[in-house]
Amino acid sequence: MLHTVNKSPHDSSSLRTCLSLAKPGSDLLLIEDGVYGALSGSIHSDTIAERLNSVTIYALGPDLKARGISEDRLISGIKVTGYDGFVELASGNDKVQSWL
């Protein structure tokens, strides 16, 4: 399953809830303000990094760029993709769950 999260972990608990429920092997794409969850060095970074061994986490590149976040500031292991990659993730997984 593909999970998408569009809220910052500093604003909403949706990323934390998603990570606590996502099954191993799931994909998670951070979009919109959700990309703040990909930042290293925040109070949420460790929780997110801990799930990287079982959940593949992506951040939407255009949304990182719009917020001035360069890729060297991301938690190691988080992948960056674009809208084409978003479509591939949505078609490659059997379901898409949007955490709003």
Added chain:
Amino acid sequence: MKFSVMVNEGPYTHQAADTAYHFIDAALRAGHEVFRVFFYHDGVNNGTRMTTPPQDDRNIVNRWSALAVEYDLDLVLCVAAAQRRGILDADEAKRNGKDGDNIAPGFRISGLGQLIEAGIQSDRVVVFGG
């Protein structure tokens, strides 16, 4: 693959109308089919042709209409959400005794059954906004 998309947020609100548009555009360019885009809650505000953003800003409504023409998209506004927010086509304006309509080209007004059908007919439903 057949996608349907649900948009629950108005234009120029946060980002969902833009994300949905770019996702759909990327899916269509990749050769996928988009069966329907269903606009619900404040998302129905994506379908008023009275929108007049500054000229140097993106025109989100016109952009939907242009995409609908290019790919023969089915853009559906929820009727109950639209009525609450003053989005009307000619039939709804007449039925409700209003003095004009404001629906944008390429959009139509229908009911929630269209969302259910989109879920049945499509391989994936992707939700934006909220």
